[in-house]
Structure formats: C-alpha cells, structure tokens
Amino acid sequence: MKEGVNAVIVEAGPRLSFTTAWSANAVSICHACGLTEVTRLERPRRYLLYSKGVLQDYQINEFAAMVHDRMTECVYTQKLTSFETSVVPEEVRYVPVMERGRKALEEINQEMGLAFDEQDLQYYTSLFREDIKRNPTTVELFDIAQSNSEHSRHWFFTGKIIIDGQPMNRTLMQIVKSTLQANPNNSVIGFKDNSSAIKGLPVKQLRPVQPGSTCPLNASNRDLDILFTAETHNFPCAVAPHPGAETGAGGRIRDTHATGRGSFVVASTAGYCVGNLNVEGSYAPWEDHSFTYPSNLASPLQILIDASNGASDYGNKFGEPLIQGYTRTFGMRLPSGERREWLKPIMFSGGIGQIDHTHLTKGEPDVGMLVVKIGGPAYRIGMGGGAASSMVRGQNDADLDFNAVQRGDAEMAQKLYRVVRSCIEMGENNPIISIHDQGAGGNCNVV
Numbered sequence: 001m002k003e004g005v006n007a008v009i010v011e012a013g014p015r016l017s018f019t020t021a022w023s024a025n026a027v028s029i030c031h032a033c034g035l036t037e038v039t040r041l042e043r044p045r046r047y048l049l050y051s052k053g054v055l056q057d058y059q060i061n062e063f064a065a066m067v068h069d070r071m072t073e074c075v076y077t078q079k080l081t082s083f084e085t086s087v088v089p090e091e092v093r094y095v096p097v098m099e100r101g102r103k104a105l106e107e108i109n110q111e112m113g114l115a116f117d118e119q120d121l122q123y124y125t126s127l128f129r130e131d132i133k134r135n136p137t138t139v140e141l142f143d144i145a146q147s148n149s150e151h152s153r154h155w156f157f158t159g160k161i162i163i164d165g166q167p168m169n170r171t172l173m174q175i176v177k178s179t180l181q182a183n184p185n186n187s188v189i190g191f192k193d194n195s196s197a198i199k200g201l202p203v204k205q206l207r208p209v210q211p212g213s214t215c216p217l218n219a220s221n222r223d224l225d226i227l228f229t230a231e232t233h234n235f236p237c238a239v240a241p242h243p244g245a246e247t248g249a250g251g252r253i254r255d256t257h258a259t260g261r262g263s264f265v266v267a268s269t270a271g272y273c274v275g276n277l278n279v280e281g282s283y284a285p286w287e288d289h290s291f292t293y294p295s296n297l298a299s300p301l302q303i304l305i306d307a308s309n310g311a312s313d314y315g316n317k318f319g320e321p322l323i324q325g326y327t328r329t330f331g332m333r334l335p336s337g338e339r340r341e342w343l344k345p346i347m348f349s350g351g352i353g354q355i356d357h358t359h360l361t362k363g364e365p366d367v368g369m370l371v372v373k374i375g376g377p378a379y380r381i382g383m384g385g386g387a388a389s390s391m392v393r394g395q396n397d398a399d400l401d402f403n404a405v406q407r408g409d410a411e412m413a414q415k416l417y418r419v420v421r422s423c424i425e426m427g428e429n430n431p432i433i434s435i436h437d438q439g440a441g442g443n444c445n446v447v
Contacts, residue, residue: 006051008060011076012068013044016085017376021048033265040083044076052378069243094135097128114145142410143444147153148366152441188225193264194255194437195229196354212422220427223357227263229255237307237347238297244291245270245310245347246408252349253320254437257417260362261432262424263355265417268313271348274300275341276331288333294343303345310408311349317410318417320351359424363433369446374410374419375438 023041030038047067049055064075096104102125110115116124128136136144141185143208146152157176159366161168170178173191180190203224206217234249249268256265276287277300292298298306302329331341333412422433438446 006054007057008045008049008051008055010049010064010067011044011059012047013076014042014072015074016080016083016424017087018072021145021376021409021415024415025411034231034443037096042083042090046082064144067139068207071406073177092140095138095141096135097125098133098135101125101129103305105141107433108141112138112142112145114141115149117147139142143442146440146442147444150442152439152445167249167370174351187225189259193259195227195259195351195353197225197259197360199226200225200354202359207425207427208422214421221355224264225356225357225360226356227256227259227353228350229353231255233347236345237338238344241298241303241306242310242313243407244306246314246410247437248347249311249314249320249322249406250318250408250410250413251437251439252351253318253413253417254439255312256351256353256438257420258435260355260435261359261430262420262435263353264421265320266352266354267321267323267353268315268352269348270308270322270344271326271328271350272307273328273330273342273346273348274292274303275343275345276328277301277304286332290333291331291339291341297343300331300342300345304329307345307347311347314408319415356424358428359430362435363406365434369433373438375416376409 014023019040020042020233022043026041026043027038030036030041045064045067046129047061049060050104068075068435095108105116105121105125106200108114124136124141128134149158154173157173158171161171177191180187184435186199187196188199189195200223203222204226205222207220207222209215209218229252231248231252233244233251236244236247249270252268253265275293276291278287278289279301308325312322330340331339333339352360420435423430436446
C-alpha cells in the first residue's frame with residue numbers, strides 16, 4: 001500500500017435476529033454433505049475503502065447507509081463470533097385513552113403513522129372508552145391501523161356514495177361486480193377470493209406419488225380451471241423501485257397460490273406507467289425540463305429501470321417466467337395550465353395459474369381447526385404499509401413512508417409455495433380448508 005493511504009473495512013450483512021432463506025438453503029446443502037453440526041450460515045459483504053485523508057465517522061456511516069438495506073441488514077461494527085444478539089424488543093405500551101381520551105389517540109397516530117382519520121379517531125376512542133373499557137396497547141393500535149386501512153379494507157369501494165348532495169343507488173363495488181352478474185358465462189371465481197378463475201378442461205397432469213417427498217411422478221386425470229390475478233404496487237415502486245416491484249410480483253404470486261384451497265403458479269406479466277424520462281442526451285420535444293419531482297420519490301427513468309429489474313429478478317428466483325408486459329410514459333402541461341403526469345407510477349403485475357376444480361371454494365372455519373402460519377420473518381415493513389400507503393402523500397414522515405416498502409425474498413416464497421403445492425397435490429386429502437396470504441393488513445386482517 002502506498003504511503004499516506006488509509007484503509008477502512010466496512011462489513012454489512014443480514015440482521016442477526018433472523019435466519020435468511022439463503023442460510024436455510026446453505027444449511028440443507030451442508031447436511032446433505034454430512035456436515036450435520038452446521039445450524040446457520042450467513043453471507044455478509046466486506047468493503048475495503050482506501051482514502052488519502054483519514055475518513056471521518058460520518059463519511060463511513062454515509063457509505064455504509066448506501067451499501068446495505070437498513071430494514072433487513074445491519075452493519076457489523078466488530079468481528080462476529082456468534083449469531084447471538086443483545087437486541088431487546090421494544091416494550092409494549094398502554095395508550096392512556098381512558099384518562100386522556102381522543103387526545104392520546106391523536107398523539108400516537110402522529111408518532112406511529114397510523115393514518116387514522118376523523119372517523120377512525122372518533123370510533124376507536126368510543127370503542128375503548130365505552131365498549132371495551134380499557135386502554136389499548138401500541139401493538140393493538142398498530143394492527144388495527146393496518147387491518148382497517150383503506151389499503152386493506154377498500155372502504156371507498158363499498159361505502160355509500162353521495163355526489164353533489166345526491167345519494168347514488170350503487171356502490172363502486174356493486175358497479176364493478178355488475179359486469180359479472182350481467183354476463184356470468186364461464187366464470188367460476190369472481191370478486192370473492194385472491195384471484196378470479198374461468199372454466200378449464202380435463203387434463204393429464206404429472207403428480208408426485210407421495211407429495212412433499214422425493215418420489216416418482218404419475219400421470220393423473222384432473223379437472224383444472226384457469227386462474228387470473230392482478231395487482232398494482234404503485235407507491236412502494238415510487239419510494240424504492242427495485243424492492244417495490246419485487247414485492248408487487250411476490251404479493252401477486254401469493255395471491256395466485258392462495259386462491260380457493262390452494263392453486264398452481266404458471267406465468268406472469270408486468271406493466272409500468274411513469275412520468276417523463278428526461279434521458280440525458282436524447283431530445284424528446286414533449287418533455288418540459290422545468291417540471292419538478294418530489295424528492296422522496298425516485299425519478300421516472302430510475303423507476304422504469306429498477307422496477308423492471310425487481311419484478312424480473314423476483315420471478316427468476318421464484319421460478320415464474322415473465323412472458324409479456326407493457327410500458328407507458330406521459331407528462332405534459334395542458335392548455336388550461338394544469339400539469340398531468342404519472343408522478344406516482346403504476347406498477348402492474350398480473351399472473352396466470354391453474355386450480356383443481358375440487359379446490360375452488362374455501363371451507364368455513366370450525367372449532368378445533370389449526371391456524372397455521374408459514375413463511376419468513378415479518379418485518380415492520382409491509383406491516384406498516386397498510387397505513388403508510390393509505391395516506392395522502394406528504395402527510396407522513398419519510399421514515400414511515402419507508403415502512404410501506406416490503407422486501408422481496410423469493411427463496412422463502414418458493415419454500416412456502418412448495419408446502420402449499422404438496423397439500424394441493426394430495427387432491428381430495430388436501431389438509432388446507434382455507435388459505436390467505438398475509439400482506440400489509442398484518443395478522444388481524446388474515447385471521
């Protein structure tokens with residue numbers, strides 16, 4: 001090394017409190033090779049920084065922030081000798097609604113970004129003060145906020161609409177469903193599950209003789225219906241395009257296989273609508289360079305590049321081919337002076353799947369049934385997303401906006417799908433009575 005050059009090592013890797021899906025794969029390989037003592041194996045990254053002057057702490061911290069995801073990873077300040085962590089979970093607090101009434105709810109609403117509006121504050125104050133007659137905990141309020149957010153409940157779609165003082169005779173949801181009532185034709189699932197489905201055909205399908213284990217495959221005659229589902233992940237793609245699109249694709253994949261009593265994933269499509277690209281060095285006469293863009297959102301060009309990478313990356317790692325898609329860019333000043341642009345992008349993810357005709361309808365819950373939850377760690381992200389993405393932009397703290405972006409973990413999703421697939425391949429003996437995927441609504445919403 002030249003004289004006068006300083007070197008600093010920055011190491012970052014997965015949070016110690018969660019075992020990653022990568023580790024689970026690596027450990028199973030070790031066990032298959034006879035290395036049965038190995039229980040966890042993680043993959044950190046080390047960066048060697050050379051500098052002429054001595055790097056200040058704030059510069060090292062700035063660099064570290066750029067090369068790790070603070071939600072799922074951490075910087076290792078010293079050499080790891082074990083995966084033990086001294087992190088103590090935040091204490092559950094009681095919010096003094098009984099003593100201070102609505103004021104206490106208003107304060108916690110602001111602090112935790114719960115997106116409670118006027119109606120919510122009024123309702124929850126009277127719920128705890130008059131009906132339940134006790135103080136709520138921070139955990140309860142957090143879960144209530146996600147489950148009851150516009151993102152998860154779609155209040156506007158089922159609410160009564162009054163326009164210019166005139167009550168409308170149908171809700172938005174009734175208008176949407178009217179197409180199915182007018183032409184039921186070949187639909188077998190519509191507006192009542194994670195996906196829709198149309199009548200399929202009898203097919204010869206290869207199925208494992210003993211689902212869930214390494215075994216021969218047998219041709220089996222099954223009646224399979226064709227399944228379609230779609231969703232958008234617009235706001236998360238605006239804040240963090242790559243993970244936003246990853247989880248747009250991932251959430252929709254979960255919808256595909258959480259239909260009925262479980263179903264098969266086949267292939268997907270993706271679409272993006274963004275604002276003016278302003279590509280350096282290329283002239284687009286309709287683009288107005290005086291337009292400003294929100295600092296907390298990625299630029300349209302960045303969204304297009306990173307989001308399409310995110311969706312494809314997730315599909316590749318999960319094993320679902322992305323077979324088609326579309327792109328639109330638009331931004332202009334209208335003659336009236338009004339600016340129209342896709343500032344908050346549209347990230348569309350659609351999927352096609354197959355469902356066994358005998359698994360079309362979810363069963364009813366019964367006393368004594370097991371409620372089983374499978375999958376990876378539940379970070380605050382996504383779980384804080386119901387409330388965060390239900391807010392008007394700019395009302396929320398940028399850090400809380402960051403909570404609305406989940407993280408893609410395609411390896412974990414593939415493991416989860418294998419469990420579901422093994423159950424549905426048992427045909428009539430499928431142990432799943434009802435299945436639902438957990439997204440931004442959190443535990444409450446699913447159960």
